[in-house]
Amino acid sequence: AVVSTQSTGRRETISTRGDAMVKQGKKAETKGTLKKKVSELRKKVKSLTVEASGCDTEIKKLREHQSALAQTLEDKNVSCKEKQQLVDDLSAQHEKIMLEKDKVTQDLLSKQKKVKYLDQVKNNTYKMMCKTEDSIEKVRNRETERLQALVNIVDHMNREYPHLKPALHRATLLLNWRAVPEQM
Numbered sequence: 001a002v003v004s005t006q007s008t009g010r011r012e013t014i015s016t017r018g019d020a021m022v023k024q025g026k027k028a029e030t031k032g033t034l035k036k037k038v039s040e041l042r043k044k045v046k047s048l049t050v051e052a053s054g055c056d057t058e059i060k061k062l063r064e065h066q067s068a069l070a071q072t073l074e075d076k077n078v079s080c081k082e083k084q085q086l087v088d089d090l091s092a093q094h095e096k097i098m099l100e101k102d103k104v105t106q107d108l109l110s111k112q113k114k115v116k117y118l119d120q121v122k123n124n125t126y127k128m129m130c131k132t133e134d135s136i137e138k139v140r141n142r143e144t145e146r147l148q149a150l151v152n153i154v155d156h157m158n159r160e161y162p163h164l165k166p167a168l169h170r171a172t173l174l175l176n177w178r179a180v181p182e183q184m
Contacts (some may be wrong), residue, residue, distance in 0.1 A: 079149055095169070095170075098170065099170060099173055099174075102170065102174055103174070106174065106177075106178070113163070147178060150175055151175045151176065154168055154171055154172050154175055155172070158172065
């Protein structure tokens with residue numbers, strides 16, 4: 001009877017504790033619930049470990065992909081620089097050819113004009129604008145001064161407005177070429 005009284009007392013104590021915890025809003029923690037929580041936490045840790053491993057693998061793949069993309073980008077950058085250098089070289093060649101073309105065209109026009117005047121002299125149809133050596137020299141000096149004035153204006157524009165220099169480059173070269181006395 002003593003054992004039964006002790007068992008009953010223990011049950012009542014457990015029941016009272018349980019009621020008190022329910023009243024406080026706490027759930028009774030038993031050995032079974034703790035084992036269940038530990039088991040659930042182990043499962044969560046295991047699944048998180050698997051997920052972390054999967055993430056590490058994915059990160060490794062992404063880093064490899066990033067490295068490959070960086071190498072591809074570097075290769076394309078080098079290729080782009082080489083092509084830009086080629087474009088620059090071709091542009092310089094084109095500019096040189098255009099200047100040479102302009103020079104040859106000006107030279108051709110000058111020679112055609114000279115041939116025209118010589119034909120007029122040959123056919124006795126040429127009328128001299130300047131009858132004396134002094135008047136010829138005056139006209140020549142006046143034309144030289146006008147050409148020099150143009151050269152000075154273009155030089156001034158090149159100094160004052162450097163952003164216009166590329167646009168004035170051909171004009172500058174042609175004027176400087178024309179300013180040199182012709183040797184015919």
